[in-house]
Amino acid sequence: MSNKAIIKTVVTTLATTVLLLFFVYDFSFTLINIADALFIVGLFLFFPALIIITEATKVFDGFTYVRHKFSKSNSFKTIYDYKEYKLQKNLYKKNIGKPLMIIALCYIGASLIVSHLLSLL
Numbered sequence: 001m002s003n004k005a006i007i008k009t010v011v012t013t014l015a016t017t018v019l020l021l022f023f024v025y026d027f028s029f030t031l032i033n034i035a036d037a038l039f040i041v042g043l044f045l046f047f048p049a050l051i052i053i054t055e056a057t058k059v060f061d062g063f064t065y066v067r068h069k070f071s072k073s074n075s076f077k078t079i080y081d082y083k084e085y086k087l088q089k090n091l092y093k094k095n096i097g098k099p100l101m102i103i104a105l106c107y108i109g110a111s112l113i114v115s116h117l118l119s120l121l
Contacts, residue, residue, distance in 0.1 A: 042107030
């Protein structure tokens, strides 16, 4: 994931946080609402990042193989040929899960710090 993509992700998630504050909390910028909004956005980033990092998306390879099997341009005799094709196709792709996980953990950490500061007041 490039630096430009990371910046776009952070800007998009911050905009999502502001929209969440607008629609759910009626623009009430109290610290607890900000902590809650950051936590929700962090969770929505955390779970897809976890799926990408653990490569759990390979579970769906069987479904896509069956779809290719019923299509007109089927060039795979077995599912092992299809898995080898997928492996070669994704050989040079970067895993975007780690930067997403770091961003998600930063949001969750920020919300935990804000909520801890609120408990001290």
